[in-house]
Amino acid sequence: MKSIRILGIGGQGIAFSGWLLGYAATLSGLYASVHHSYGAEVRGGTVTSNILIDEKPIENPYRDVFDVYLVLHSFGWKNVDTDQEALIIADEDIAMKNSPSDIEISWKPFDKIAHEKRLPINMIALGYLAKIGVIEYTSLKKAVETRGKNIKENIMALDIGYNL
């Protein structure tokens, strides 16, 4: 089973990213569970998306430890369990503040690229998750194509992330 937690703030597309991973996994014949935690605000509040993917139906989707953390805003650090061994990927600009100093973090320039290329940060990060094997890249692309808006831009962003 793969477990991923994506953390950020409202407006970054965190919940949509988690949803897309689950949808892509379902398209590829796997089972997925995705649930989010957020406040009442539309933008600016902390958002956490928890994703589990497995070959069989998932026993319990509610957990507090994950194999992979993707941190896209410094607000997210309080929901990262640093006691357990995990792969932690974080944005080198917007997640640097308040980051834990005692653990290994894989810093990536998602936000920088998003600004330069005027592309959505979440799609660039999802492309990168496909690169490291969290999700099959073809299913992710198919998920974007069948359900997403701005398909061309999103695929472009996925490709950039996948080739990071």
Next chain:
Amino acid sequence: MSEKYFWSGNIAVAEGALRAGVTFYAGYPITPSSDLMEYMARELPKRGGVFIQGEDELSSINMVIGASIAGAKSMTATSGPGYSLMQEALGLAVMLEVPLVVVDVTRLGPSTGQATKSGQGDLMQARWGRHGDQYTVVYTASTPEEAYIMAIKSFNTSEKLRVPVTFIIDELTAHLWETVRVPDNIEVVDRRLTDAKTRYFDSDNPLEAPPMPMLGKGLNILYTSSTHDGFGYRKTQDPEVHRRLVERLKEKVIGNTSEVFEYEIIGDPDGGDVGIVAFGSVARVAKETKTILEREGIKTSVLNLLTLWPMDYELLRSFTENMNVVIVPEMNLGQLVYDIYQVRGRDSVYPYNKIGGGEPIYPRELAGFIKEVVGR
């Protein structure tokens, strides 16, 4: 062969309702049920039904009652504050024997509480929210897949017994997106109708609901919330008519407990070190907790309740009596646990309660609590 979808719990409920044949929905938006309503607003008209957004919860539930009397399988969805507003009308639906389904997507109360956070504090309200002696059916689900099945079961029971059914789904399950397998064959019950002048509000067999009168056939039907005889005539002074009516309304539900009761047992139902009784999202946490405990040699069984009322106390008794300890985790301050006290007393029964913040009960946390209890 079943088909697979990626649905949230709320969408699964809506799809289940559509499969069951719902043709009327009236509701008023409230977090965390609004996405169910939005889905119905989009899908129901496409599939031949009628969707209305009421000006509030009172008008919505009353429209649902009216539509059901007119012949439509009808429903609404709301959350705690809206569900409170609907109680008066639900009492009316009990008295008039109107089939309908109310989905209560539960958040944290009392009052408006924490709107986006999950809770299970509406259990007792769903059972007892109306005044007078009244009995309804309360279902729940712990996964979107169960939610689909139980939504259909809600309509089936509602139509069969002519009783309003409350479907409780906690926010964590309602907003959980999951791969859902939809079975090809599933039973759908349609209501028994009559176009004859007969007793629409009485039945010689109290376990069987009377048929509903068809509208538009020239039958002059009286629907009154006051005590009435089999033809619907008000009888507010006759003690025998009242007794017969209200006892039948009770027996119709309680007498059919085994018929309406749904549950799932994971593990050995006949005994062990630990028995966990739970519902909704917490039941899934209980399943993983079982896995954790068994790795450490603690034999554990889980009873996942899909029916919250009427309660099958015989089943509860047989599940709990041979467990060394019984754990009742709930996302409230202790409501379901009273059913366990009733069948087993308080000896070695441990509630585990967590509220606020919308945090689930985590498996590590529950396993830690249970290990501490078992070690005592």
